[in-house]
Amino acid sequence: MFAKLTVTELKLLSREPMMAFFALFSPTLLVVILGSVPAFRKPSADLGGLRVIDVYVGIAVALTVAMLGLQVMPMALATYRERGILKRLATTPARPSLLLAAQLTAALLTAIVSSALAVAVGRIAYDVPLPSNVAGFVLAYLLAALGVFAIGLFIAALAPSGKAGNSIGTLLFFPSMFFAGLWTPREVFPPALQRVGDFTPLGAGERALHEATTGHWPSLLSATVLVGYLAVFGLGAARLFRWS
Numbered sequence: 389m390f391a392k393l394t395v396t397e398l399k400l401l402s403r404e405p406m407m408a409f410f411a412l413f414s415p416t417l418l419v420v421i422l423g424s425v426p427a428f429r430k431p432s433a434d435l436g437g438l439r440v441i442d443v444y445v446g447i448a449v450a451l452t453v454a455m456l457g458l459q460v461m462p463m464a465l466a467t468y469r470e471r472g473i474l475k476r477l478a479t480t481p482a483r484p485s486l487l488l489a490a491q492l493t494a495a496l497l498t499a500i501v502s503s504a505l506a507v508a509v510g511r512i513a514y515d516v517p518l519p520s521n522v523a524g525f526v527l528a529y530l531l532a533a534l535g536v537f538a539i540g541l542f543i544a545a546l547a548p549s550g551k552a553g554n555s556i557g558t559l560l561f562f563p564s565m566f567f568a569g570l571w572t573p574r575e576v577f578p579p580a581l582q583r584v585g586d587f588t589p590l591g592a593g594e595r596a597l598h599e600a601t602t603g604h605w606p607s608l609l610s611a612t613v614l615v616g617y618l619a620v621f622g623l624g625a626a627r628l629f630r631w632s
Contacts, residue, residue, distance in 0.1 A: 390486055390489060390493075393486055394490040397464075397490050397493075397494035398497070400464075401494065401498065407460060410455060411456055411460060411502060412502045413502070414451070414455070415449065415502055415503065415505075415506040416506045416509050418444065418447075418451065418506075419506050419510050419514070422440060422441055422444050423441045423510070423513060423514040427440075428440035428444075429514060434575065435573060435575050440573065441510065441514050441516060442516050443573045443598075444573070445507060445516050446594055447568055447594060448503075448510075449597060450532065450590050450593055450594045450597065451565065451568075453503075453529075453532055453537075453590070454561055454565055454590055456498060456499050457533070457537045457540040457557075458539065458540055458558070458560050458564065459558055459561060461492075461495050461537065461541070461544065461557075462540050462541075462547055462553035462554065462557045463553045465491060465553070466544050466549055467549070467550030467553070469544075469630060469631065469632065472632065474631040475632035488541075488629075495537060495540075496533055496537070517601070519597075520600075520601065520602060521601075521603050524599070524600035524604065524606060527596075528593065528599070528606045531593070531606065531610075531611060531615065531618075532589070532592070532593025534618050534622075535589045535592075535615070535621075536564075536589050536593070536617075538617060538622040539560070539621045541622065541629070542621040542625040542628070544625070545625045545629040545630065563588075564590040564591075565590060567584065567585035567588040568588075568591055569591075569594055574591065574594065574595070574598075586609060587613055589614065592613040592614050593610075
C-alpha cells in the first residue's frame with residue numbers, strides 16, 4: 389500500500405508540468421546559467437580559491453530541498469485536507485498516515501534525482517569536484533532535507549488551504565535561500581550575517597554540504613541546528629496536523 393501511494397504521489401507530481409519541471413530541472417538550469425559565465429569559472433580570492441560555479445552546485449542542491457519542502461509539500465497536503473481526501477482515506481486501508489509518509493518519500497526521491505542531476509552536470513560540464521567526503525555529503529543532505537521537510541509539514545498543519553500553504557512556504561523560501569547563498573555566496577557575507585545564516589535551516593544545510601564537499605564531516609553546529617529544526621517542527625506538525 390505504501391509503495392502504491394508513493395508511486396501515485398510521483399504520478400500526480402508529473403501531471404503538474406510546471407511544478408515538475410521546476411522541481412526537477414531548475415537547480416540544473418541554475419548551474420548551467422552560472423557555468424556559462426566565463427568569470428564564474430575562474431578561481432576567486434573572495435571564495436578561498438574556489439570558483440563561483442563550485443560554490444553554486446551546493447546551493448543548487450539546497451534550492452531543490454527548499455522548493456519541495458517549503459512550496460510543493462505544504463500546498464499538496466493542505467489541498468488534500470481542504471478537499472476532504474484525508475478524511476475519506478480514513479475509511480479505507482490506506483490510512484492518512486500512509487499518505488503522509490508517501491508524500492515525504494516522493495518529495496525526498498524527487499529531491500535526490502534533481503540534486504544528482506545538478507551535481508552531475510556541474511561535474512561533467514564544468515569540472516566541479518565531487519564531494520570529497522561522500523558519506524558526509526549524504527548525511528548533510530538527509531539532515532537538510534528532513535529539517536526543511538519538517539518545516540513544510542508544520543506549514544501544512546496550519547494552512548487552511550493549498551493556496552495558503554504555498555503562500556506561507558513562498559514567504560519563507562526567499563529569506564531561507566538568501567541565507568543559503570542563492571543571490572550572494574555565503575563566503576562573502578559579513579561575519580555577523582554568516583553567523584545568523586548558520587542558524588537558519590538552509591544556511592546550516594548549505595554549510596554542512598560545503599563542509600562535506602571539502603572533505604569534512606558536517607560540523608556539530610550545523611548538525612545540531614538541522615536536528616533541532618527536525619525535532620521542533622516535526623513534533624509541532626505531529627501535534628497540530630489535522631486530517632479533516
